[in-house]
Every structure is written in structure tokens, then in C-alpha cells.
Amino acid sequence: MKYRVRVRVMPRGGLLDPQGQAVEHALGALGFDGADEVRIGRAIELALDAGSSDEAETLARAMCDRLLANPVTEDYELAVEGR
């Protein structure tokens, strides 16, 4: 069965996120004064053949651990849905 996997990769909390800071400043310049703690990550979607939702999640975690996220600097969350 085909599963849709959505991965959200974010820079680990505590690490400087210069992109997030730059966007935060730009939002301030636009007048959105209330916006802070801006952080920028990455979203990855893929379709995956697997026997079950659990198997799809296991495979997707292995992909994240080995390639999609850097375990030193990033955290990830993933969601698996049938389609």
C-alpha cells in the first residue's frame, strides 16, 4: 500500500537560527511587532510503499535518521497517512 509521509525538520532549539532572525526583523519592519521566536525549517513529503502504517513510519524514521535530518543540529517530526 502507498503511504504519504510528511516530514518536518526544524533547527534544534537553542541553536542560532540566522534565517529565522532575519525574517523576524523583516516582519518587524513590516509592522508586525508582535511576531517573535521565528524559526525556519524544512518540510519534506514523499510517497512510500509499505505493508502497514507502522512499517511506513519505521522506514520514514530510518530515512530521517540517515539523511533527511542532521542528528547534530536538527529535530524532526513525521506524519504518515494512507492514500
Next chain:
Amino acid sequence: MLRVAVVRFPGSNCDEDAYGAVELAGAEARYVWHRDTGLDGADVALLPGGFSYGDYLRAGAIARFSPVMAAVRKHAEAGGVVIGICNGFQILCEAHLLPGALMRNDRLTFVSKPVACIVEQTDTPLTCALRQGARVSLPVAHGDGRYVADPASLAELESEGRVILRYAGGANPNGSLNDIAGISNAARNVVGIMPHPERAVEPLLGNSDGAEFFTSIMRWPAERAPAAALATSDPTRS
């Protein structure tokens, strides 16, 4: 003659400079392609700078899975010398042959300029011809050069004397933790640095401070042979 394999990935762009610097130092250089499965009998694997695979996903993340990287890993695990410069350093971190990671520069700009660096350790294949504490000017050219590691890894690097090159006080161009510009693995046969010594090897280029780094590669087998176990850094050596 010492043989150095310059590993080319799609997007490498400092490969020819590295090749030239190796030859200038008196070693034999050869190119190895990312699809190759061996290092063509080389003594040293050199991963040059550039933007392998367009820096897609993260700098060095895709190159890490090139067929040639299995040979590089095997070479490193057997004690062979592996050197990564700039993108090569990023690849070695992604491959976990070196700890930590290189993230986006703190001020978001691509930095391309000469930067003052201090040689911290001279018992490595890239610095053994230099003097400990020497101040050198080396070109940097990177957008993702901010070295980060978790506190435990960072403490280990410092206590084991594995920070081999540091940006001089006030010269840190990217926000690297502890001003780190280059590190080695525990066995000291795998080293990575962000600056580009291969771009500064001849007076004609306006700077030859990088030449000694390539002399080091040449000298390392003899340096290490008599007393590999001692591996002391001698500040009187020049």
C-alpha cells in the same frame, strides 16, 4: 612518491586548485570520481571545496552517500589520511567521520575574504610542517561555515587537543563555536578545515601561507613513523 587522491563530486570547484597545490608540494596528485569505488592506490584522500550536489538538503549531505565515500571511510578506518577542505569538511561531518556540523553563517552572508587563523595543533597531517601558535592568513569562501557541536563533543575536542585551526581573535567570519576553523578525529588521521590553503600556495597569488599545509601532507608519513604513539605537539618545531 606520496600519492594524493583528489575526490571530485558533481559541484566540486576547488579540485583543480587542490590538485595543483598537491603537485607543487611534491606529491603525486590524481583525480578520483565520486562514482569510483576505490582511491586508485592513493595514500591520502583529499575532499576539496565546492558545492557538491548543489548543497541540496544540507551541504555535504548527499555527497556522503556517493560510492567513493565507502572507500574513503574504509581508508580512514584503516588509519589512512583523509583531508576535507570547506565542502570536504562538511562532507566529513555529514559522514560522521568528524564530529559536529557546519551550519549557515551567523550573519547569513556568503563570506569570501582572507581571514587570520591560528595554528593550534601540529601533530596532524595538515599542520605538522607549521609552528604551533603560528598566525596565518587563509582565504575563506563559504555560506555554511558555522561549526557547531553538542557541549560534550565540544569539550572533548578541546580537552583532546583536536581543534587544529582557530580563527584569530575578532576574525571569526561565521559564528563558529570556540572560533573553530578546523578539527581532527581522535586518531588524528582525519582532518577538516573551512579555510582554503590551496588558494594561497604561491607568492604570485598574493599569499603563500597555505603552502605549508601541503608540505605537511608530504611530511606526515615521516613525522608519524618514528613515534606514532607519542603524537606530541612540539612548539619548537618549525
